[in-house]
Amino acid sequence: MANILIIAGDYVEDYELMVPFQALQMVGHSVSVVCPDKASGDSVRTAIHDFEGDQTYSEKPGHNFVLNADFASINEQEFDALLLPGGRAPEYLRLNSRVLELVKHFAAASKPIAAVCHGAQLLTAADVIRERKISAYPACAPEVTMAGGIYADIAVDQAVTDGNIVTAPAWPAHPQWLAQFNALLK
Known part of the structure; x- marks a missing residue:
């Protein structure tokens, strides 16, 4: 089974952190969640983004997610x-040079990478998607x-x-x- 790294930050989208964290462990993978400037046992705040017919998503308070690994000691x-x-975290995480180094490492090594919603902002900032078909929240399409x-302009459930x-x-x-991500982990 795979050893998976998740990079999170305050106001990460709740479902986009909680569900993969739990589901990937459920199928046998080891999952470590880190956040710059935080250690194992610290928490990040999450936000729930919902689609309620407005021009963009609505935002509600989510949960506090407890990190299970130290960012400072990560060995990619x-x-x-x-x-x-996704969520709001990627907009500022992309300003962290170590986060971008991590993304570049996984891309250069052709290791599986999964990004959802605004998570694509980390892929764009790391300059690892040239000529690649990439989906993201539609507001990230220009990036x-x-x-x-x-x-890739696809349905929200694809x-x-x-x-x-x-x-x-x-x-x-x-x-x-x-x-699709789990299939790459086999």
Whole structure:
């Protein structure tokens, strides 16, 4: 089974962190969740993004998620795959040079990478999606295109795999997104 790294931050999307964390463990994978400037036992706040007919998602308070690994001591060589949840966290996590180094490592090594919703902002900032078919929350489409990716405009409950990268527009795609990611982990 795979050893998976998840990079999170305050106001990560609740479902996009909680569901993969639990589901991937349920099928036998080891999952470590880290956040810059935080240690194992610290928590990150989550936000619940919902689709209620407005021009964009609504945002509600989520849960406090307890991290189970230390960001400062992460050795990317020990991990087989990377998962990048969305929410508001990616907009500032992409400013962290170590986060970008981690993303670049997984891309350069062709290790499986799963990104959902705004998680694609970390892929674009790391410059690892040129000529790759990438989905994301539609508001991130310009970033995908400007980073040289091919934006996959798919239904909110669908996912797309291009080589080692699996992406989806938002949490309603979990069944497709996690199934495609899990297939790469075999």
